[in-house]
Amino acid sequence: MSLTRFDDHEIDEETPFLPNHEDLNPSQTPLPTAQICILLTTWLADSVLSNSISPYLNQLVRELPEVGGDARKVGYYTGIIVHLTTFSKRVEVNQNARQVSLHYAAIAVTSFQWNRLSDHVGRKPVLLSCLVGTTLSTLLFGLSRSFWALVLSQCLLGAVTGHVGVVSSMTAELTDETNVAQGFSMLPVAWSLGRVIGPLIGGVLSRPQDRWPHVFSHSFWSDYPYFLPCLVAAIFVCLSLVISGFYLEETLDSRPSERLRLASPNSDSPQRGAGDSPDLEMSSNELDKPLPLRSVLTKPVVVTTANYALFAMLSAVAAVYIPLVWSTPVEYGGLNLDPASIGLGLSVYGGMGGFFQFVFFSHFVSRCGLRRVFILSIASCAVIYTLFPFENVVVACGGPNFIVWLLIILQMSSLYSWRVWGYSGAMNIYIPSAAPNRRSLGAVYGLSHVATSVSSAVGQVAADWLFAFSLTHNILGGKFAFIVFLGVVCIELGVSTQLPKNTWAHLEE
Template identity: 40%
Template sequence: MTIDEETALLSRPVPKPRTPLPKLQLSVIMLIQICEPIASQSIYPYINQLVSELDITGGDEKKVGYYAGLIESLFFLTEAMTVLQWSRASDLFGRKPILLIGLFGTGSSILCFGLSRTFWALVVSRCLCGLLNGNIGVMKSAVGDLTDRTNRAEAYAFLPIVWAIGASVGPLIGGSLARPHDRFPEIFSAAFWQDFPYFLPCVATGGFVFLSWFAVLAFFKETVPSRNQKRHGLTEVGSEDISRADSPPTVMSHKHVGPLPMRELLGFPVIISVANYVALAFLNTTLGALLPLFMAMPREIGGLGLPPPTIGIVLSAYGLTTGLFQILFFARFVRRFGEKRVFVNGMITCLPVFALFPIISSIAQRFGLSIVVWGLIGCVLALGALMDTSFGAIFMFITASAPKSSRGTVNGLSQTSAALARAIGPALSTSLFSLSVQYNLLGGYFVYVFFFVLSGLALVLAEHLPNQIWEDIE
């Protein structure tokens, strides 16, 4: 056979056409996705002030970090206790009922948080919020159900974007609506708002969660086969809405569709993907807890001394920056560099992020809140936006590592592990901040050196991911 230039060109593999995304279904999922960062992060701008007002620390500002970190961590700690069970239940009973339960529990517990007047009431309501919220793993499973290899990067690009929007809106709600009787006395002059000064941001957050509940009830179509379909050995990915022209093709088979036992799932693909997700979640949540604490604490003990409204604006800017960066660049980066390189490059940014904190603190102590300080804070936000591209990349690894029939279980396992990391991260970081300041460890900057070293270790782990992502497993 004669091989010429034309033959070589014709023999190249033709790229598979990109499957259109199911827009309505994904829109509902993104609405659910935005609820968790709003619920978990709307308390960040005022939690330190709330702890101080409860007089738990006896007036010692250096101890605020201990209790604030505990309250922040409880959501993720209790979420870790149940998210695997919720996700596995979604493999058996469907995604929709589990999503509805999670949203209802989240909205109710947020309202309870706003009505809490003691430290232990805050603890109980925060725990309930985590225990009843199993949606984070179920949502990612649903995205995997609705997509294939040709369009998954575009779909997963929206998850960090929506999270970033929630991370932007949440602190803005918390910072803007906290203590309304002080900020808007002509409207909120009743004694109720003085007795419950943080109920208004909880009402706004809870109201959005319940709105999402109604959206799921009305518009979300089940993506897991019904029991009747399973009984007849048929698997249909999606529904009438999903099987339209703008959706992935319906898949019908006579294969076993039940979730596999856990021991059969724990191979190298699942373990290495979940381990890297845990490392990323830990460092990202650490940054999320350290940044508002760093901005809230007085300058003389290593912070910036900013008020809650300003902290809310800064955190909102961080969310906006992340969202814009994801929507503009993530899918392009994945197509050009591959999932692994995108993930590793995002993890690299952890090193300069933690290195910048002591630099900002030193400049603020000497020169006040100068333009240099704000410029460096902007650098932290920009680097954080690049770090967040790692989430979409690792979600793609996790989805590809799991058989379709056990996707909920594997996503639940990843979310359980990540929730534990997110529970440890805020408590550890804020406690180390307080210890560093209280005992002047490395000039009060030990906390940043500690997490700088951990970031380096996370990079070593990231290099163990394969260069090419796995094919979807039936």
Template identity: 30%
Template sequence: MTATSVSESVQATETKQTPLPKWQLLIVFLVQLAEPITATVIFPFAPEFIRRTGITGGDETKTGYYAGFIESAFFIAESLSVFYWGRLSDRFGRKPILLLGPLGLTFAMLGFGMSTNFWSLVLFRCAQGVFNGNIGVSKTVMAELTDSTNIGEAFALMPIVWGAGVTLGPVMGGLLVHPADTWPNTFGRIALFRDHPYFLPCAVAGLFSFAICLLTLVVLQETHPATIARKKSKCSRPTQETCLIANNTGADYGSTNTAAVASDDAVSDSIPSQPPSMREVLGTQFLRVLMNYTFISFVETAYDALMPLMYSTSIPVGGLGFSPFQIGQILSVWGLTNAIVQCLFTGRLLRAFGARRMFIISLGFMFVAMLAFSFESYFARLAGRVDGRVITLLLIQLTCNLMTFVAFASIHVLIVQSATSRAALGSTNGVTQMAGSGIRSLAPYFASSMFSISLESQIAGGFLVYIIILVLCLFSLWLSFKIPKRFKSADT
């Protein structure tokens, strides 16, 4: 794709939109679906699981420290691996690297569910982080399957995938936890489920990832230009007839349409076989977008860490006293609503207002969602129960949080637009994911620890953690105005 000066609006006004390669994108989205499912399946029962290991010594207020440690370990592992997944995909192709993600997640989830002590939970959560690290490769595949006329439409679908994942994950976690107690006549007769009450939801999530791995192996086509060119170049060496046969097997998925063998050598020569250097990857406009991505990642991850903690903590201590089943219900209903909303409105909002403007607007809604925590805690303690005021605040909070996914759809479009070149997309997404995962490794432990400190010491009435995150939300909002309104040409 030859990029011209890119305006705020995602919509191409004079160029006819290229149809999306639906089947190939569907496979990529299924790979992406494995991440939110495996990440969120533990949310309803993670605090209870941690307490069950005995690491807290029976002190409920200390749960936040250890919950934050587990989530931080996840993102540290992801941040240490994500850039190398991108570099490996630039060298060996997208498909083989992409396959390793869901395959590794299968074994990581099984190990997590079988854990009996805190440190084994940390180990397998780290493994999940490593294999989730290749999510950047899937975004690169999306960019290579699309062009300037339909990339916004494709990336607008990502929140729908995430919404589906955060719906299915908590449903699995909330409904399948403690199966021996829920279904004593079936699972209750199996010692495995009596001894490991958290294994079943983890196993279901793991097997789902394995099924996605098999489907990807069979259906997904390679998209890396250099890898495709090398294969075609090797194919054309024996005879032109052999190459013509190879080039015409399979469907045209809309990303590349090659009709002549003679053009293959030219394509091979024009595409670098080696991954671009870091100097080629980094640029001023990309760094500005990258800074925004890191800050929104911190705020969003802090919110995700605080939600199950605050919801599961007893009302007198400063939470809402919800059970794992109730938390799973809340998250699953919200996730389903989110998927519907994103499907109907995200693409239209991006086309109508542009990625930059929608990113800024979404941050404002995220501020309101974070603000709701403190008022929920205050009114719940005041009433001694979850009353109508708290329920109203929950509805406002969850509604505002829908815009989080619009924000991420917007920033992903901006990341692609700010890339220094198409050849650097793998490394660009690798750097982005590395930075996002790095900051996410700090957010859970910071937010969870501050949650525990705030409650233990009753600093600012127990609301200190919310005040700090709200200040960071405001800073993120200010930083979003530094994103360029127009990006310079990526390739000429």
């Protein structure tokens, strides 16, 4: 293995960015709590907005002129608008295939450009611009009265969601080796809070003229019955916009330039092609400017992005299968749960996931190492797919309800460990450490978000199609789809071994 020397220290790709706990300096860098809390308001607003639509989306689509109240068409139209769908009591395989979301397509097209722009003009201007666009698209959604107006508003929303990567970039730039895990563990707390607030806003405030006819008696509320939850969600975004505009500090140039690490014989150099000498010492001028895209595609970036994309696919598949299998009739391999039970299970997961990550994630990273935590989170997702058949067997045999719910709790616990610790935690630490220099951090986040958007869309389509195919042809008793994705888990475990033990090594001057 090739080594890079700097100030009499040997550095390679296995040199930990987060040192082992026995090597930690007793004095940890204080976390810039105030600045991170400002970023959390953006995360909270985005979560509230995303989760406020789901309670009323199906009813909204059902009332569209194009649908005409036909419940069989709802899943088709919602699948195009966003990544939601409804499931009928009867599994009509060919009609319930999930459509590729145009919302995700818009994210894939624009995310890289927004994050790359932040490398040139700064994080804060891009963040504020995206928040303005998010506010406008949310209000447009509430004022939409046709299918294509809804599609346009969701495409606009997807086109301005570049701020998600910018927030991650700013969090990485506000932290260092000693507190990066703690900093990123705070982001899911805000997202989990939005999972609780968002559905309440969407469920309670939709069609206000039916609930409070004396207060909302104007004809506007009859013409636009879903504008109020969109307005309240937009207010959350506006509050985040105002707070960030006045109090958020630019982070792009807030830390000194870095002298790049690189020590893998297979790594790409920002000055050389792949396979050239890995020894690298960049001038301060080169470190202070964004690198060309070809130079950004180093081995650390490619390996990290590949892991992130596979992880996103598995996450999207789980998001499809949990409500789908739970709502599917028992004779088709499901649990036949009612919407209230499904909502309860998902709400408990949403509320508790961020809390446990904030409390335990940084502790486990310091004790076990980042790669080990990531691999364990991948392995835990195998439990999700494995438990579906067992849940169905218990229900089909008339087993006690508490056993079914114990299996569901185990399944949701595995989902929490997998998605929150691995997807939201470990990957958000690996990505900034993979960036060739700080001025290319936005580009790296942009590439990762493009990859995850595409893989999520592919995962959603594949999940629905394989589930339907397995049931239609009775392949392995309808369990073939679960076995396929267990194979994908094995592939992801193999790819994850290419990650370093902690993070890709960085050296600061």
